[in-house]
């Protein structure tokens with residue numbers, strides 16, 4: 001689901017590793033100002049994540065099928081839709097020390113100059129995590 005890749009900043013030429021997407025057990029958000037990463041574990045979300053699972057038609061992911069089905073059949077809370085869930089996760093992630101907000105659609109930024117304009121580094125291997 002998520003992957004990380006070495007990239008080169010088009011502005012200053014700095015090479016860094018950018019991570020995209022979340023994993024099986026967490027979400028990966030970025031600050032909409034400085035691009036800092038914020039990892040939010042599903043278990044930290046508690047009720048919010050359970051309510052989202054309950055609202056799904058099937059499992060969130062094949063690897064978590066048993067757990068997700070158990071939640072769908074046994075969790076007594078009200079299900080919520082994706083929009084509401086994503087907003088809830090962003091609210092949970094809160095604010096970055098720079099004053100920006102952690103968001104799903106914010107992209108990683110160059111740690112040196114803050115630019116979000118970068119290209120894939122052809123010499124860096126693509127790595128997938130779960």
Ligand SMILES: [Zn+2]
Pocket residue numbers: 031032033034035036096097098099100101
């Ligand atoms: Zn920030």
Ligand SMILES: [Zn+2]
Pocket residue numbers: 009010011012013014110111112113114115
């Ligand atoms: Zn840069």
